[in-house]
Amino acid sequence: MHRIENPIKSLVRRLARVRFVRTAMAENADLSAFKERPDFRVIAGVSAIAISYVIGWPLISLLGAAAVYYRNAAIAVIGGPAVYGLSHLVFLLGMYLAGAKYSHIFLKWATRVGMQQLMLRYGLPLPAPALPDVAVVADHDESGRQQGPGDAPPVSPRGQRRSTR
Secondary structure, eight states: OHHHHHHHHHHHHHHHTSHHHHHHHHTTOOSGGGGSOOOHHHHHHHHHHHHHHHTTHHHHHHHHHHHHHTTOTHHHHHHHHHHHHHHHHHHHHHHHHHOSHHHHHHHHHHHHHHHHHHHHHTTOOOOOOOOOOHHHHHTBOTTSOBOOTTOSOOOOOTTOOOOOO
16 A cells, blocks of 8 residues: 555645645635626626537437437438537637636635645645735834835836846
């Protein structure tokens, strides 16, 4: 059993170092965004996704049964790929309308829950919850002085390189 457990344990450790996993666990990702009432566009997108599943394999199966019943293979040979392509187009339309917001929220939550379960199962320490920086929260610098808006050190823009001279 140890032979199998060690590679899996190392894989879980490597997964825990991935930035997406770290942020999902640090933010304690949850599904609270699903409590909001979705707008019409999201409802239409999710409905289109549901319809795409209905017109996917069930309709292809129905076409296959009709081809057997009518003893005409052309019904399944031509209709099957056409219906399958149509279901993909409806699914893509639904994904476009619904957007990636809810998918991203769900994926972050599922990542956090899955990694917590894996880390507990293999005896790996869970990361400590991210605490806010005390100096930022208290508006103090590291020496304990009160910091005003003009006292902050200048921050260079990201795109500029420092000169080496």
